[in-house]
Amino acid sequence: MQTDTPPSEPARHRPTPTLAGARAWIFSDGKAGHEALTRGVAEALGLAIEWKRISPTGLWKALAPWGPVAPSERFGQPGSTFAPPWPDIAFAAGRTTMPYLRALRKRAGLKTYSVVMMDPKTSPRSADLIWVPEHDKRRGPNVISTLTAPHPLSPARLAEIRGQGHDAIARLKAPRVAVLIGGPNERYRYPPETIARLAETVRSLAALGAGLMITVSRRTPPDLVAALDDAVAGADALFWKGEGANPYAAFLAHADAFLVTADSVNMVGEAATTGRPIYIFEPEGGAPKFAAFHDALRAQGVTRLAPTRFGGAEHTLEQWSYPPLYAATAIAREIETRWQRRKAMLPGLT
Numbered sequence: 236m237q238t239d240t241p242p243s244e245p246a247r248h249r250p251t252p253t254l255a256g257a258r259a260w261i262f263s264d265g266k267a268g269h270e271a272l273t274r275g276v277a278e279a280l281g282l283a284i285e286w287k288r289i290s291p292t293g294l295w296k297a298l299a300p301w302g303p304v305a306p307s308e309r310f311g312q313p314g315s316t317f318a319p320p321w322p323d324i325a326f327a328a329g330r331t332t333m334p335y336l337r338a339l340r341k342r343a344g345l346k347t348y349s350v351v352m353m354d355p356k357t358s359p360r361s362a363d364l365i366w367v368p369e370h371d372k373r374r375g376p377n378v379i380s381t382l383t384a385p386h387p388l389s390p391a392r393l394a395e396i397r398g399q400g401h402d403a404i405a406r407l408k409a410p411r412v413a414v415l416i417g418g419p420n421e422r423y424r425y426p427p428e429t430i431a432r433l434a435e436t437v438r439s440l441a442a443l444g445a446g447l448m449i450t451v452s453r454r455t456p457p458d459l460v461a462a463l464d465d466a467v468a469g470a471d472a473l474f475w476k477g478e479g480a481n482p483y484a485a486f487l488a489h490a491d492a493f494l495v496t497a498d499s500v501n502m503v504g505e506a507a508t509t510g511r512p513i514y515i516f517e518p519e520g521g522a523p524k525f526a527a528f529h530d531a532l533r534a535q536g537v538t539r540l541a542p543t544r545f546g547g548a549e550h551t552l553e554q555w556s557y558p559p560l561y562a563a564t565a566i567a568r569e570i571e572t573r574w575q576r577r578k579a580m581l582p583g584l585t
Contacts, residue, residue, distance in 0.1 A: 390559055
């Protein structure tokens with residue numbers, strides 16, 4: 236399918252009208268990344284969301300995604316968390332949610348249209364529709380893909396946040412650069428030399444006179460936080476280290492440019508919703524999937540590699556633009572199309 240939605244048609248960023256107000260269940264294992272995927276698409280459809288948060292334990296967790304729901308969940312029985320009336324749409328993301336989605340499909344039949352976000356590592360018959368990122372190899376008649384992942388921070392939502400203002404951000408010098416920091420994962424590493432290189436990149440941005448909005452993630456190691464703290468000492472910067480209200484959405488909304496670590500596909504994709512310049516800092520390591528994702532973004536003019544040090548004629552903080560990428564709308568429209576196709580084939584479906 237066509238991937239992310241172009242910005243020249245603002246109407247495409249609005250909720251799809253046909254399913255607006257329809258009931259949706261979202262099976263969630265509590266992971267923030269999974270909830271962002273499903274919520275972004277559900278909100279793009281204008282659905283009335285009911286969260287079905289699950290936490291299987293022991294054998295039932297170990298058997299997922301292939302095993303059944305624990306009998307103690309009383310799935311489908313009156314008074315349980317998972318009782319009729321069945322929803323119009325159901326979403327799931329994550330290995331442990333798959334038994335619940337299968338249990339719903341068995342009981343609700345064609346009444347409920349089921350969507351899995353990310354490869355469920357099970358049969359393609361596990362859901363009516365499966366979404367995967369383009370750099371994932373899974374393909375099939377009921378599989379769709381987009382370059383960036385869906386999330387709830389739509390262009391409209393970011394515009395709303397900008398309109399609300401933010402005193403601390405307003406006091407920063409322009410250009411305001413959002414520095415979005417991830418951390419080590421199974422593919423990327425942050426040895427001392429990488430931390431020093433990233434700290435130098437951030438220090439050079441501060442030396443240029445940019446106002447910095449820095450945020451770290453749960454994966455950011457303490458020694459990297461300390462190095463960044465030292466790099467912006469005395470600089471014009473806001474630094475969120477996990478304490479108090481998270482200003483992440485405000486940073487996205489107000490940024491003139493971004494510096495994002497390559498290990499976080501989600502943060503890169505969220506920054507790409509703005510249409511503003513994104514510099515990518517590459518830690519040590521990598522993997523073919525990550526490389527394919529970043530290569531595609533550079534080819535579309537969305538991102539550029541960050542220099543170790545900004546400054547001088549060769550490494551100025553450049554400005555460029557591109558069509559904002561917002562995958563949730565593209566996915567929502569595909570769901571709506573396929574839902575309408577099913578209704579046309581089964582006139583009795585309500």
